[in-house]
Amino acid sequence: xxxxxxxxxxxxxxxxxxxxENKRKLYIESYGxxxxxxxxxxxxxxxxxxxxxxxxxxxxxxxxxxxxxxxRDKAEQTxxxxxxxxxxxxxxxxxxxKVGVLGCMAERLKxxxxxxxxxxxxxxxxxxxxxxxxLLTEIDEGRDAxxxxxxxxxxxxxxxxxxxxTNGVTAFVSITRGCDNMCTFCVVPFTRxxxxxxxxxxxxxxxxxxxxxxxxEVTLLGQNVDSYLWYGGGLKKDFKKASKMAKATAVxxxxxxxxxxxxxxxxxxxxxxxxxxxxxxDVLHAIAAHRNICNYIHLPVQSGSDxxxxxxxxxxxxxxxxxxxxxxxxxxxNCAISQDMIAGFPTETEEDHKDTLSLMEYVKYDYGFMFAxxxxxxxxxxxxxxxxxxxxVKKRRLNEIIAVQRRTxxxxxxxxxxxxxxxxxxxxxxxSPDEWAGRNTQNYVAVFPKENYKVGDYVMVKITDCTSATLxxxxxxxxxxxxxxxLDQ
Ligand code: SAH
Ligand code: F3S
Numbered sequence: 001x002x003x004x005x006x007x008x009x010x011x012x013x014x015x016x017x018x019x020x021e022n023k024r025k026l027y028i029e030s031y032g033x034x035x036x037x038x039x040x041x042x043x044x045x046x047x048x049x050x051x052x053x054x055x056x057x058x059x060x061x062x063x064x065x066x067x068x069x070x071x072r073d074k075a076e077q078t079x080x081x082x083x084x085x086x087x088x089x090x091x092x093x094x095x096x097x098k099v100g101v102l103g104c105m106a107e108r109l110k111x112x113x114x115x116x117x118x119x120x121x122x123x124x125x126x127x128x129x130x131x132x133x134x135l136l137t138e139i140d141e142g143r144d145a146x147x148x149x150x151x152x153x154x155x156x157x158x159x160x161x162x163x164x165x166t167n168g169v170t171a172f173v174s175i176t177r178g179c180d181n182m183c184t185f186c187v188v189p190f191t192r193x194x195x196x197x198x199x200x201x202x203x204x205x206x207x208x209x210x211x212x213x214x215x216x217e218v219t220l221l222g223q224n225v226d227s228y229l230w231y232g233g234g235l236k237k238d239f240k241k242a243s244k245m246a247k248a249t250a251v252x253x254x255x256x257x258x259x260x261x262x263x264x265x266x267x268x269x270x271x272x273x274x275x276x277x278x279x280x281x282d283v284l285h286a287i288a289a290h291r292n293i294c295n296y297i298h299l300p301v302q303s304g305s306d307x308x309x310x311x312x313x314x315x316x317x318x319x320x321x322x323x324x325x326x327x328x329x330x331x332x333x334n335c336a337i338s339q340d341m342i343a344g345f346p347t348e349t350e351e352d353h354k355d356t357l358s359l360m361e362y363v364k365y366d367y368g369f370m371f372a373x374x375x376x377x378x379x380x381x382x383x384x385x386x387x388x389x390x391x392x393v394k395k396r397r398l399n400e401i402i403a404v405q406r407r408t409x410x411x412x413x414x415x416x417x418x419x420x421x422x423x424x425x426x427x428x429x430x431x432s433p434d435e436w437a438g439r440n441t442q443n444y445v446a447v448f449p450k451e452n453y454k455v456g457d458y459v460m461v462k463i464t465d466c467t468s469a470t471l472x473x474x475x476x477x478x479x480x481x482x483x484x485x486x487l488d489q
Pocket of ligand 1: 033071072185186187188222223224272273300302340341342371372373374375376
């Protein structure tokens with residue numbers, strides 16, 4: 001399952017219920033990670049206060065906003081192509097349309113964007129969305145507008161996101177912004193700035209509000225959730241300078257998990273992304289302690305070679321990662337684990353690559369998101385190392401990694417055949433209008449006949465078969481995780 005879930009969402013555009021007093025039309029499109037999709041919900045919420053309703057017809061838009069990703073060159077090329085498309089629409093049928101670029105590419109390229117892409121009127125970095133009202137005034141008056149200032153404390157904790165493209169069952173709640181890890185291949189620390197955490201009370205408020213609106217699952221989001229630390233606000237790196245009182249009352253990620261799980265015991269809790277160097281045993285115990293925290297950890301490793309891990313500035317060894325996997329299994333029975341992997345990092349040899357494959361055989365990952373190395377301007381790897389693994393070698397290694405993942409993923413899926421698992425119904429199956437699709441705690445999608453069940457129900461599903469990533473079965477009754485939908489029965 002190579003990034004299948006994410007790929008199908010790329011470029012999603014959204015329209016929400018219009019407000020009658022709003023007269024202008026906003027078309028907003030998002031690329032990249034879940035955080036970008038969550039940020040677009042914050043942006044839509046701000047734009048609703050500025051007279052904009054959303055539309056999903058590009059030709060009708062007064063303003064187009066594209067929330068962009070810089071993680072690999074391909075992600076940036078996709079956005080460039082979209083800009084060409086907007087340009088054609090503007091020339092052909094919508095001459096007054098304005099275009100704003102948001103997110104990581106905006107942060108990386110700054111005002112260069114205005115020079116390189118004539119169609120762009122506005123460039124807004126990920127920490128500057130609250131400045132959108134001012135920037136709008138600028139472009140309305142015919143000037144280009146740029147704000148790419150990164151912030152020490154912006155978490156948008158005080159903005160209630162407009163839920164875009166929602167199934168009404170699952171929602172993202174962001175808990176940290178930025179990243180301090182400085183993996184040498186990664187552009188995120190440059191585009192999203194230093195790491196800061198969001199006030200736990202505003203997180204709990206958002207979770208409670210989602211429950212009241214009928215949502216049944218939240219995914220807590222951050223580039224590195226295990227590093228979450230609230231001590232009254234401010235950058236993670238300034239924690240050592242905090243007062244004794246602030247230190248004594250600080251909330252870490254394990255404590256946050258307990259709080260969220262206790263606040264809504266029938267709301268499922270997921271989180272992403274974990275980092276092997278920062279995840280603590282307290283987090284594993286928190287997962288084990290609460291039935292509603294899902295048994296699934298996305299635990300990127302990037303490589304199985306000690307030498308490459310060091311070059312990547314991943315601050316753990318292969319052995320430490322393997323012992324961590326052992327602890328996950330000891331503390332959380334049947335926990336699913338997924339990976340991110342990079343093939344062809346500079347200087348990677350066949351030996352290093354084999355170490356990656358053998359680590360994968362050891363862990364037997366349930367899922368994986370696998371990529372060929374893409375050099376990103378400004379990163380340590382780009383500055384210090386030559387991108388010296390030929391493209392065809394990267395591709396071949398990537399294919400070998402994907403092949404191992406397919407096999408272990410299928411083996412792991414087969415574990416569920418014959419078992420009865422609890423699933424939360426999210427939507428209709430893509431394959432059949434007569435079937436529901438829902439996920440079990442390990443994040444496997446199960447499909448089964450609809451019968452009289454409804455979206456948002458927790459049901460027990462007897463699994464009779466599987467493909468490499470999907471479980472197939474039939475519902476055998478409600479689970480005892482009760483929510484408003486099932487209470488209505
Ligand atoms: N902590 C983040 C990681 C963001 S990037 C998170 O929340 O997911 C997601 C994945 O993209 C990384 O784990 C890595 O596997 C991949 N990636 C990042 N930079 C890359 C690059 N320069 N080339 C190829 N893949 C990259
Ligand atoms: Fe990137 Fe490493 Fe942070 S992959 S997002 S620098 S944990």
